[in-house]
Amino acid sequence: MESNAWYNNHNNTIEWQLTLDKTVIDHTVITRVVLSMARDGAKPVVTDSDIAEDAPVFDFSNADRLIIKPDKKTLPEGDYKADLIIYDAANSKGILWTRDRLIEVVS
DSSP states (O other), X not given: OOEEEEETTSOOOXXXXXXXXXXXXXXXXXXXXXXXXXXXXXXXXXXXXXXXXXXXXXXXOSTTOEEEOGGXXXXXXXXXXXXXXXXXXXXXEXXXXXXXXXXXXXX
């Protein structure tokens, strides 16, 4: 299982290259991103690009990758399992793209 580190209050980024049939998708067609992160049975922390305070967390303007900017949102430290849902004009209900990806939140 792949994992990433979410560094609170630092300028590190998480970059994900989303592929379909081993081909990188055009990330500029993405219209919305939802990242749901759960740990230890607690209610998931949801970060949604459609919510004004969460919008700066995501950058999907690059054709070849999705950039997540953890310094834009501080989370409690710990290990999370993350689900990534992406939306585009053809998929208004979203596509569950990544499931149970490990993200470690550290300060």
